[in-house]
Amino acid sequence: MTALLELKGVTKTFGKGRAITVALDDMTLAVNDDFPHIVSIAGESGSGKTTIAMLLLGFYAPTRGHVLYRGQDIHKLSGSQRYSFRKEVQAVFQDPFAVYNPFYKVDNLLSIPIQNFRLAKNKQEAHALMEQALIHVGLRPEETLGRYPHQLSGGQRQRIAVARALILRPKLLITDEPVSMVDASLRATLLKLLRALNQELEMPILYITHDLTTAYHISDYIVILYHGSVMEAGNVDVIIKDPKHPYTQLLVASIPWPDPNRSWGETKQVFPTGTMFDEYAPGCKFSLRCPFAGEICREERPPLYRLDDGRVVACRHFESGEALAGMDLGTLFARKGQVP
């Protein structure tokens, strides 16, 4: 079947000549909408995670490769296809302050999609839709509508942003760091809401984050990115509890778990400090920081190897696995109960 949204061999570079930055490097990922799953795309700043969101939403054009919506290049959609693309693929962004125009009441954010997509026949119907969407995200309409953004907390504003997306009954929700600017006490409630909506509306979610703890909690699958390339991908439990790629190991070892008995100091492996990276080195992107790197790691970029437990790892130390050049990561994300 045709995937809802798909990256096909997509590379995105910024700048040119010696100043080129490869933000995303030959990525293939299909997202299907026939079963409700949550995929986390995780990485540090500069890993290319936001670039993926911008490409999938059509805000960036790929340098190489294609972004496909139901099999069609999203930059060559007809008017009606574009209309349904914008309706079916919705986004929630990081900053709960920046998405609002401070001069308008929050109602504005909700009424614009209703107008643009002609979801209501009259004002009463529009109002009912707005109320319904707010209730859906756990807000009381009478305490929310008619207010200005500054009168609401960050958590409330982020909920309204989710409500806005839900009004359109999307088939896919792309969320870019939705909770990183929300207080700790409200973060859990917001994640719970996303998970519940994911199950109830059977709407897959791409959860883009730098925070492995929330990624672990909310998602079914995870893709670990480093400088635009996939290092490891597969089932989130398997990867967080037993990371195989040295970079994932470093990331997981650096999580500040809120538990005084699970300390950082326990990880024995010493990684060099700093963030050494050479855009032009031919080998594995992590090889300059990797304590296990050998000759071949510095010379040749590793393909993804499939391990017995289903995950894929881009590391020469797993060469015994089946090598999958340019594989579609979407094939890793199976329905519940199915083994990929």
Add this chain to the structure above:
Amino acid sequence: MSAPILEIKDLRVYYYVEAGAIKAVDGVSFSLEPGAKLGLVGESGSGKSTMAMALMRLINPPARIVGGQVQLDGIDLVGVSEEEMRKIRLSRMSMIPQGAMNALHPLLRIENQIMDGIKDHGSTLSGGDLQGRVYALLESVDLNRRVARMYPHQLSGGMKQRVAAAIAISLHPKLVIADEPTSALDVVIQRQVMEMLDRLQAEMNLSILLIGHDMGLMAQFVDRLAVMYAGKLMELGNLKDIFAEPLHPYTLMLIQSLPALENKGVFAGIPGITPSLLKPPSGCLFHTRCPYAEAVNGNRCEEEVPVFEQVKPGRWISCHLHGDMPS
């Protein structure tokens, strides 16, 4: 126990705005022993950064220190003159600010920024010795000497944070206040910077007040923890004791809301929102969100402000339940 290096009693800092007084810090008391690491954790708007600025006496109108005492090694920080305070900053106490990327001057070389404070405090070091001091400081924060000649834009976020730490320890202060020192950094760099701070703390026997919102970071770094909510301390005690058995409902719910490895998919948020500090709720500030408020006799939580008191050795809470939460 040795005499505390920092002793805060009933500190109050209010912002005076047109609509009234915002009680950002309202009667906070705690002390910090030499060589100890205390965490001050709170959500946005809890007053934790105002607290840091008040300790450094960097509070400007419309905010004002309204009352209370702050003693640093026997010096009354609230009462000393501005001139005295200038000398105390950096030499006796210093601060690693939030987002060091914005704390460094973009047009000055790193070495000049490090030397600036040393010279300003009347150092008599000659040119060569001063240069040597800069190199030693850079090396103590794991930076290469070459960084001395560089400008801030040539450094990564983690390196800039290390430079800020080098400046903070340049005159061997006894107390360092670190206000969210790693909030803008990636996890791996965050760990490296915190481990460097930990090493400096041990080498120089520093007392560190770590201010932040991340309970995970606190759990990895501090010995004692103070939990702040809407301008007041809710709980204070040893880190391990608090995590093992939180005695204040807010602390309990805050810990339960954190994702741990064992309870995947369990999301326990705290209902409601943080109160407005302009019109704070009556009685206990947390009663509007507290599930145990009804377990207390009558309307006590709504009417009476709980006293911040010691309920166990080394454990302080402000709650009418006195740590006796119904399970």
